[in-house]
Amino acid sequence: xxxxxxxxxxxxxxxxxxxxxxxxxxxxxxxxxxxxxxxxxxxxxxxxxxxxxxxxxxxxxxxxxxxxxxxxxxxxxxxxxxxxxxxxxxxxxxxxxxxxxxxxxxxxxxxxxxxxxxxxxxxxxxxxxxxxxxxxxxxxxxxxxxxxxxxxxxxxxxxxxxxxxxxxxxxxxxxxxxxxxxxxxxxxxxxxxxxxxxxxxxxxxxxxxxxxxxxxxxxxxxxxxxxxxxxxxxxxxxxxxxxxxxxxxxxxxxxxxxxxxxxxxxxxxxxxxxxxxxxxxxxxxxxxxxxxxxxxxxxxxxxxxxxxxxxxxxxxxxxxx
Amino acid sequence: xxxxxxxxxxxxxxxxxxxxxxxxxxxxxxxxxxxxxxxxxxxxxxxxxxxxxxxxxxxxxxxxxxxxxxxxxxxxxxxxxxxxxxxxxxxxxxxxxxxxxxxxxxxxxxxxxxxxxxxxxxxxxxxxxxxxxxxxxxxxxxxxxxxxxxxxxxxxxxxxxxxxxxxxxxxxxxxxxxxxxxxxxxxxxxxxxxxxxxxxxxxxxxxxxxxxxxxxxxxxxxxxxxxxxxxxxxxxxxxxxxxxxxxxxxxxxxxxxxxxxxxxxxxxxxxxxxxxxxxxxxxxxxxxxxxxxxxxxxxxxxxxxxxxxxxxxxxxxxxxx
Numbered sequence: 286x287x288x289x290x291x292x293x294x295x296x297x298x299x300x301x302x303x304x305x306x307x308x309x310x311x312x313x314x315x316x317x318x319x320x321x322x323x324x325x326x327x328x329x330x331x332x333x334x335x336x337x338x339x340x341x342x343x344x345x346x347x348x349x350x351x352x353x354x355x356x357x358x359x360x361x362x363x364x365x366x367x368x369x370x371x372x373x374x375x376x377x378x379x380x381x382x383x384x385x386x387x388x389x390x391x392x393x394x395x396x397x398x399x400x401x402x403x404x405x406x407x408x409x410x411x412x413x414x415x416x417x418x419x420x421x422x423x424x425x426x427x428x429x430x431x432x433x434x435x436x437x438x439x440x441x442x443x444x445x446x447x448x449x450x451x452x453x454x455x456x457x458x459x460x461x462x463x464x465x466x467x468x469x470x471x472x473x474x475x476x477x478x479x480x481x482x483x484x485x486x487x488x489x490x491x492x493x494x495x496x497x498x499x500x501x502x503x504x505x506x507x508x509x510x511x512x513x514x515x516x517x518x519x520x521x522x523x524x525x526x527x528x529x530x531x532x533x534x535x536x537x538x539x540x541x542x543x544x545x546x547x548x549x550x551x552x553x554x555x556x557x558x559x560x561x562x563x564x565x566x567x568x569x570x571x572x573x574x575x576x577x578x579x580x581x582x583x584x585x586x587x588x589x590x591x592x593x594x595x596x597x598x599x600x601x602x603x604x605x606x
Numbered sequence: 607x608x609x610x611x612x613x614x615x616x617x618x619x620x621x622x623x624x625x626x627x628x629x630x631x632x633x634x635x636x637x638x639x640x641x642x643x644x645x646x647x648x649x650x651x652x653x654x655x656x657x658x659x660x661x662x663x664x665x666x667x668x669x670x671x672x673x674x675x676x677x678x679x680x681x682x683x684x685x686x687x688x689x690x691x692x693x694x695x696x697x698x699x700x701x702x703x704x705x706x707x708x709x710x711x712x713x714x715x716x717x718x719x720x721x722x723x724x725x726x727x728x729x730x731x732x733x734x735x736x737x738x739x740x741x742x743x744x745x746x747x748x749x750x751x752x753x754x755x756x757x758x759x760x761x762x763x764x765x766x767x768x769x770x771x772x773x774x775x776x777x778x779x780x781x782x783x784x785x786x787x788x789x790x791x792x793x794x795x796x797x798x799x800x801x802x803x804x805x806x807x808x809x810x811x812x813x814x815x816x817x818x819x820x821x822x823x824x825x826x827x828x829x830x831x832x833x834x835x836x837x838x839x840x841x842x843x844x845x846x847x848x849x850x851x852x853x854x855x856x857x858x859x860x861x862x863x864x865x866x867x868x869x870x871x872x873x874x875x876x877x878x879x880x881x882x883x884x885x886x887x888x889x890x891x892x893x894x895x896x897x898x899x900x901x902x903x904x905x906x907x908x909x910x911x912x913x914x915x916x917x918x919x920x921x922x923x924x925x926x927x
Contacts, residue, residue: 341877350879400744414844416749421737423721423846425879428737433843433877435836436770438758447839447875449757515756518768522754523735523844525744554768556662556754558671558746 286335286580287327290392292573294323302355306362309355313364314371321372333587334376335579336365337384340411344426347378353444354408377586381575383420383429385568386413387585388578389530393569400526404431406513406543407533409444410452416524432456434519436512451516455509457535460488467501475499488535510543514550521555521563532568540567607656607901608648611713613894615644623676627683630676634685635692642693654908655697656900657686658705661732665747668699674765675729698907702896704741704750706889707734708906709899710851714890721847725752727834727864728854730765731773737845753777755840757833772837776830778856781809788822796820809856831864835871842876842884853889861888 286292296319298312313336321328339352347365349355369376379387386403389395395403399418405411412431414421421428432452433445440449441459453459464486467473475494480486494502517529529547536543544565551560570577607613617640619633634657642649660673668686670676690697700708707724710716716724720739726732733752735742742749753773754766761770762780774780785807788794796815801807815823838850850868857864865886872881891898 341879343879400749416737416742416744417740419738419740421845423737423880424848425846425877425883427877427880428721428844428846430843430877434755434840435757436759438761438833438836440759445843445875445877447836447871449836450840512759515759515768515770519755519771522751522766523749524742525746525749527745550768554766556746556748556751556766558662558664559744559748562746 333583337575340380384578405533457488473501654904658896705899726854778809794822
């Protein structure tokens with residue numbers, strides 16, 4: 286990826302985490318070597334490798350800590366040092382949502398913003414926070430987990446163990462859980478019919494059921510949107526952002542059906558000044574947002590924190606004296 | 607207040623907001639003149655006036671926007687410019703919780719921290735966030751409102767209009783509301799007896815009732831602490847703070863009864879790394895924390911943002927070249 290976001294080489298492969306961390310790391314290295322070959326003309330100008338990983342990660346040491354989606358074997362895997370050594374380049378690693386936020390900040394809808402949130406509503410709900418022109422990290426690098434906001438004290442238990450987190454209500458995994466329960470209870474004719482055709486019902490089935498007029502599906506989607514809207518109001522009061530970028534497969538599929546209730550709730554309930562200011566939008570970049578974000582990630586690691594000056598100016602950054 | 611936190615003069619007066627903004631502003635000016643007279647020996651060295659106000663405020667223009675507790679007449683009162691002109695000194699104004707956080711950061715328990723939260727659990731629930739060595743402000747200066755986090759989608763309506771905010775469940779105002787309802791319903795022998803003696807029952811009465819073994823009072827206090835604990839877990843996941851300082855009259859009175867359930871919930875449910883790191887503590891400074899915070903507030907306005915270097919070093923700050 287060059288400083289204007291152009292991709293010179295792209296190699297994709299499956300993670301196949303069931304093969305264990307060593308195989309996954311080796312596959313990353315092979316993919317990167319392949320991408321370098323595709324960009325052979327500029328290979329000698331490459332300055333670093335940027336890595337986007339499911340969280341939690343330790344971005345300061347480049348370690349994948351123990352992402353629930355990669356299985357128990359993925360525990361404290363030093364992905365960035367291993368990849369960096371193999372490629373002979375400095376490697377920077379961060380949580381996927383932070384990298385995506387950097388991508389949108391540098392090349393997408395958040396260009397020029399000093400205060401914005403990036404949220405993904407997908408299988409899980411992830412987030413990243415830019416405030417005062419800086420990505421919030423915290424001393425462990427785990428800050429910005431917007432999905433783990435309690436919105437319902439007595440709500441369902443989240444993957445993290447807490448009760449009523451946004452992710453436990455509005456995520457794809459939560460909707461799939463509720464869909465299975467509805468099938469078990471025979472509460473949803475639509476989902477029962479779908480379950481008879483396919484081995485599993487998922488969040489998409491619930492959305493399809495709502496579109497088809499199924500009442501249980503509609504109730505589930507309404508509740509997911511209501512919880513999301515309440516969380517968005519909390520974030521507006523908490524961060525006073527100019528922009529909230531909402532990505533992820535569910536947000537992409539639902540579009541304004543998800544965003545409009547959040548916009549209305551903010552207008553009604555958030556503090557006046559931030560409510561007038563904030564815009565709630567879909568992402569500017571597509572599924573390769575993490576590739577775009579790899580550029581500012583590497584540049585910030587080499588040349589100091591990404592700041593208001595992020596963008597094409599970054600390329601001209603020199604190491605501060 | 608000098609750079610080591612010493613108070614050279616202190617004049618206190620009631621706000622008496624019912625007399626209207628002009629009278630309140632005039633009373634502030636008189637109090638400040640009185641304080642200046644008490645510090646006559648150093649009056650010529652005074653560099654500015656720091657003002658702590660209930661929110662919402664516009665800290666950039668020094669305006670008190672429309673704090674609900676000061677009545678409807680307090681709307682866009684330009685307190686800092688008016689006071690500054692009268693005193694012939696630059697005047698900086700911020701939300702009370704931000705000023706208190708600056709006080710604890712410079713002179714109290716948060717010295718040396720780069721990431722901490724300051725929360726007040728009192729009549730309302732207020733907050734301030736320091737992340738990466740900077741006070742979060744947002745473009746409107748309203749960031750950090752920790753009390754307006756939704757914790758219960760179907761909970762009681764908050765003063766701000768939203769449903770189930772932490773402030774609507776765990777604040778003094780919320781407990782007083784529930785206490786009045788319990789008296790009306792005759793659900794609490796303790797509160798009914800208290801109401802027969804005094805015109806109004808308040809949060810303190812509920813705490814006293816719990817101590818006396820009244821079941822309704824105990825349930826209300828348990829719920830208030832449970833909601834607070836859930837919010838604290840969300841904040842730990844969201845900000846990865848080193849420290850959470852919990853002040854305010856209710857926190858002061860409850861002490862570890864309020865903090866222990868939050869500590870336990872964080873240990874059980876927050877992400878591993880921030881859960882191991884964070885400490886949840888009571889404030890280091892007393893009720894004059896805002897006086898202490900006035901010093902870094904003024905210095906940061908004169909010499910650029912307060913940062914990791916805050917502390918006695920601030921006094922030696924020169925205007926950046």
